[in-house]
Amino acid sequence: MRYFIQFSYFGKAYHGWQNQPNAITVQEVLEKALSTLLREKTEVVGAGRTDTGVHAKQMFAHFDHVGIQDRDELVYRLNSFLPEDIAVQKIYEMIPSAHARFDAFERTYEYWVVREKNPFYFDHAHLVKYPLDMKAMNEAATLLLDHKDFECFSKSNTDVKTYVCDVRKAYWEEHGNLWVFTITADRFLRNMVRAVVGTLLEVGLGKMAPEDIHSVIESKDRSEAGVSVPAKGLYLTEVLYPKELFDEQN
Structure with missing residues (x-):
């Protein structure tokens, strides 16, 4: 199933959103947290990419998983697991074709x-x-x-x-x-x-x-x-x- 995750971050500590070799990014940290809590490798696709040091009050990304029983519980666990400069607000269940980047208008x-x-x-x-x-x-x-x-x-x-x-x-x-x-x-x-x-x-x-x-x-x-x-x-x-x-x- 496809899910959208809504989150925010303060970008000072990160080399932008998108994964990069030898540099910590928001995408890397979020994927690591999801993979740990969902107990399988989980990749996320963001609504766009922000550059090094840029912040996001509202950002979305999508990921796929066989099924999440309690989305609110996952939000709580993610916020306990993630560093203080990244916060998750909500996880949405989407139609299968939804795309965080291409569907944003x-x-x-x-x-x-x-x-x-x-x-x-x-x-x-x-x-x-x-x-x-x-x-x-x-x-x-x-x-x-x-x-x-x-x-x-x-x-x-x-x-x-x-x-x-x-x-x-x-x-x-x-x-x-x-x-x-x-x-x-x-x-x-x-x-x-x-x-x-x-x-x-x-x-x-x-x-x-x-x-x-x-x-x-x-x-x-x-x-x-x-x-x-x-x-x-x-x-x-x-x-x-x-x-x-x-x-x-x-």
């Missing part, structure tokens, strides 16, 4: 920028001390929705077949000294959100006009966009699936 990320030194945000947000123009950054963010090809924000030498993404929301909000950028799309390229934020900060610092976003994107040149901001401020916050994928027992 929308993903949302947040990027946190803190405006003054704060020890409680040291590992959680990117510190920008200089004055920022939020109005200009929001004007530039809105212009992202006019485009589809985001090659200029993609990490070089990636193996993607297309740079097309359907960006549906992009905006900044102020929460006191914490400024949060939210972006929603059907998919994201590697390093895309961090490069987008770096470019929007260039606008906020007055080094680029909001309308310059058009020429940056149309250039398809990574060197035309801003530098990538640190991974520690990036959070995957939501992954959405069609409701019909979920078994009635959920």
Whole structure:
């Protein structure tokens, strides 16, 4: 039977989601825990991959098993077994064809920028001390929705077949000294959100006009966009699936 597992993690200690040789990843730790508790080798397929140091408030993965008698009990046992920086919220019984990556139709990320030194945000947000123009950054963010090809924000030498993404929301909000950028799309390229934020900060610092976003994107040149901001401020916050994928027992 196929199951979806919903979980979250703080990514500081991990080299991203996806398994890598000679580097600890979230996928490796989760597979080890499931394999131990289910008493058979269990592989998981994630909704996507996050880079080294990136966090996830909501992540999904699927795995197959002959049958789980008590899913709530397994959630409890997993949380007792997993390290403190990974937490499981729920396990869903799915239709057999459900796929955690390919069936996800929308993903949302947040990027946190803190405006003054704060020890409680040291590992959680990117510190920008200089004055920022939020109005200009929001004007530039809105212009992202006019485009589809985001090659200029993609990490070089990636193996993607297309740079097309359907960006549906992009905006900044102020929460006191914490400024949060939210972006929603059907998919994201590697390093895309961090490069987008770096470019929007260039606008906020007055080094680029909001309308310059058009020429940056149309250039398809990574060197035309801003530098990538640190991974520690990036959070995957939501992954959405069609409701019909979920078994009635959920």
